Amino acid sequence: MINIILFGAPGSGKGTQSDLIVNTYGLQHLSTGEVLRAEIKTGSELGKQIDALISEGNLVPDEMMNGVIEKYIASLPKHCKGTIFDGYPRTVAQAVALTSLLKKYQMDALMIDLMVDEQLLIQRLIERGKVSGRSDDNLNTIRHRIAVYHDQTEPIAHYYLRHGNYFAVNGNYDVEDVFKQVKRIIDREGKR
Numbered sequence: 001m002i003n004i005i006l007f008g009a010p011g012s013g014k015g016t017q018s019d020l021i022v023n024t025y026g027l028q029h030l031s032t033g034e035v036l037r038a039e040i041k042t043g044s045e046l047g048k049q050i051d052a053l054i055s056e057g058n059l060v061p062d063e064m065m066n067g068v069i070e071k072y073i074a075s076l077p078k079h080c081k082g083t084i085f086d087g088y089p090r091t092v093a094q095a096v097a098l099t100s101l102l103k104k105y106q107m108d109a110l111m112i113d114l115m116v117d118e119q120l121l122i123q124r125l126i127e128r129g130k131v132s133g134r135s136d137d138n139l140n141t142i143r144h145r146i147a148v149y150h151d152q153t154e155p156i157a158h159y160y161l162r163h164g165n166y167f168a169v170n171g172n173y174d175v176e177d178v179f180k181q182v183k184r185i186i187d188r189e190g191k192r
C-alpha cells in the first residue's frame, strides 16, 4: 500500500496528476476541494457557508476537514492499494491530524510536492477560469489563494521534510513530463 499526499499551490497540477496516478496505479483519489464543491451543489446551509469561504479563497475550518478525512479513512476497503490525498492536509493542524489517523490504521504517507512558478500558476488558473465555472478562478481570488498557500499550507512541506518522506517535483513542465517524475518516485518508494 502507498498513500500519497499530492501537494502544491493552486494550479500546480494536483488534480491533473491525481487522474494519471489513479489510471496507472489504481489508487483511490480523495480531493477535498471536490468534496466541498459537491456539498455546495446540494444547496445546504453548510454548502452556503463553504461557498462563501471558497469564493473568497479562504480555507474551510480544520475541524470540518479532519472530520471528512476521518470518515473517509474509516470507510476504506480492506484491500485498498492506497490513497492520493489531493488538497489535504492544508494546515499544520491537518497534517498532525492525518499523521495520527494514519498511525491508528498502521499506515503512513509520503508527500509529492509539485513546484511551479507563480506566474505559471496564475496563467493556468486564469485559463481554466474561462471554462471551469469555479467561483475562485478569478485573478483577485487566485492571488489570495496563493497568499493563503504560502502563509498556511507551505509550512507543512517542512513537517514532511523533517519526517523524511518528502519528495519535490518540478511542475513547470508539461503534464507528461511532470508525470514521469511523479512515476519515478512512486515506483521507487512503492518497492520499500
Ligand code: AP5
Pocket (backbone or CB within 6 Å): 008, 009, 010, 011, 012, 013, 014, 015, 016, 017, 032, 033, 034, 036, 053, 054, 057, 058, 059, 060, 061, 065, 086, 087, 088, 089, 090, 094, 124, 125, 127, 128, 136, 145, 171, 172, 173, 174, 175, 176, 178
Ligand atoms: P482545491 O479544489 O483543492 O483547489 P486548489 O488547491 O486551489 O487547486 P486547483 O484545483 O485549483 O489546482 P490543482 O493543483 O488541482 O491543479 P489542476 O490539476 O486542477 O480547493 C479549493 C478550495 O477548497 C480551497 O481554496 C479551500 O477554500 C477549500 N479547501 C480544499 N481543501 C481544503 C482543506 N484541506 N482545508 C481547508 N480548505 C480546503 O490544474 C490547474 C489547471 O492547469 C488545469 O486547467 C490543468 O489542465 C492545467 N495544468 C495542470 N498541469 C499542467 C501542466 N503540467 N502544464 C500545463 N497545464 C497544466
